[in-house]
Amino acid sequence: MxxxxxxxxxxxxxxxxxxxxxxxxxxxxxxxxxxxxxxxxxxxxxxxxxxxxxxxxxxxxxxxxxxxxxxxxxxxxxxxxxxxxxxxxxxxxxxxxxxxxxxxxxxxxxxxxxxxxxxxxxxxxxxxxxxxxxxxxxxxxxxxxxxxxxxxxxxNPQNFISNLDEIPFLARHLLPINLYEREIPFLNVKPVDTMNIVRGCPFRCAFCETRRLWGPGCRAFSPRRVVKEIEYMEENFGTKGIYFLGDNFTIDKKRTIELCDNIRKLKNDLEW
CATH class of the missing domain: 3.40.50.280 (Cobalamin-binding domain)
Structure with a gap:
């Protein structure tokens, strides 16, 4: 809770x-x-x-x-x-x-x-x-x-999850989904839902707490896994847009390009 x-x-x-x-x-x-x-x-x-x-x-x-x-x-x-x-x-x-x-x-x-x-x-x-x-x-x-x-x-010391794909899709079905603000000012569609697909950070900014919670490396859900969850959200919650949260969305150029290409291949008008 x-x-x-x-x-x-x-x-x-x-x-x-x-x-x-x-x-x-x-x-x-x-x-x-x-x-x-x-x-x-x-x-x-x-x-x-x-x-x-x-x-x-x-x-x-x-x-x-x-x-x-x-x-x-x-x-x-x-x-x-x-x-x-x-x-x-x-x-x-x-x-x-x-x-x-x-x-x-x-x-x-x-x-x-x-x-x-x-x-x-x-x-x-x-x-x-x-x-x-x-x-x-x-x-x-x-x-x-x-x-x-x-x-x-x-x-006890933490042992971070190396393969984030082993984590199931968010339990959105347990939430009062329609009570949330499912719109973002810079997206022209709604409903918009949030996703966090990257954890951790390799940098050492003095003001930031991310490394302590998520670890010193940068881990991410695979592009294939992210797209599967987007399709699930579209089918079950009517999602029209995605707002990606996280500290280092673009830190891995190859993975970022692959993800964006896979989203563009979806047969819909999804905005993100």
């Missing part, structure tokens, strides 16, 4: 865009056989009372919450509410803020685990461990996981 927007914060996202990272994690859990519900409370803005009713109704085994520095207080508040409503539920947080300062999350006893960086593989491994009631030792071997042990906080 995402949290409700930060209260009285100038750092709220002005555009209503779907949570891509959370949707990747949800899709990976579905692929692994788990039943997943996705609550984008940044859009739905459910009250605390509504959130309590929902979690009591669903009675989840695990709740994952994505967190930024701006939404940190709301994230902690949500974790406390969920833990009080369903005490046996495991609370896992991820996102930019927990990836950098997992200690700030784990000092709150309501939060059981932190996933630092990429969450697709780590979240599936953690969910499988919890499902099978494995011991702390098996759980403690998960890459990118932070957790409490003997009054200390353990932070």
């Amino acid at each position: 995402t949290t409700a927007p930060p209260k009285n914060s100038p750092w709220s996202t002005p555009m209503r865009l779907p949570p891509l990272g959370l949707s990747f994690v949800a899709a990976s859990l579905e692929k692994a056989g788990f039943k997943v519900e996705l609550l984008d409370n940044y859009i739905l803005k459910k009250s605390n009372d509504e959130l309590i009713k929902l979690v009591k109704k669903l009675n989840p085994k695990i709740v994952g919450i994505t967190c930024s520095s701006a939404s940190y207080p709301v994230c902690v508040e949500s974790a406390k509410i969920i833990k009080e409503a369903v005490p046996q539920c495991k609370i896992v947080v991820g996102g930019w803020h927990p990836s950098y300062v997992p200690e700030s999350m784990l000092k709150h006893t309501e939060i059981d685990y932190v996933i630092m960086g990429e969450g697709e593989r780590a979240m599936v491994e953690l969910a499988n461990c919890l499902k099978k009631n494995l011991t702390e030792k098996e759980i403690s071997d998960i890459s990118g996981l932070a957790f409490r042990k003997d009054q200390q906080i353990i932070k």
Whole structure:
């Protein structure tokens, strides 16, 4: 889930865009056989009372919450509410803020685990461990996981996914897709949907945090995989335009040209 927007914060996202990272994690859990519900409370803005009713109704085994520095207080508040409503539920947080300062999350006893960086593989491994009631030792071997042990906080090094094509398409079907702003000022079509197809950066800009979250290299979904997802979005969500997000879309000239050529071959009027 995402949290409700930060209260009285100038750092709220002005555009209503779907949570891509959370949707990747949800899709990976579905692929692994788990039943997943996705609550984008940044859009739905459910009250605390509504959130309590929902979690009591669903009675989840695990709740994952994505967190930024701006939404940190709301994230902690949500974790406390969920833990009080369903005490046996495991609370896992991820996102930019927990990836950098997992200690700030784990000092709150309501939060059981932190996933630092990429969450697709780590979240599936953690969910499988919890499902099978494995011991702390098996759980403690998960890459990118932070957790409490003997009054200390353990932070496992990340192991980045080398082949991004193993990640399934975003779980857009779990989102209230029509509540998002599916238009971009510089595209003349709608609906427009977002995609993030590149992760990581080889550069060392002092002001940037990308390397910490996504790693020092630059990895990308293959052009063939990207085009397949575009076709899926056109068929299932009526997508007419694509807004590509990411840090280094054009860093690999050969791959960029191949992708653009493949998109142009699509028999439609897609804009991007």
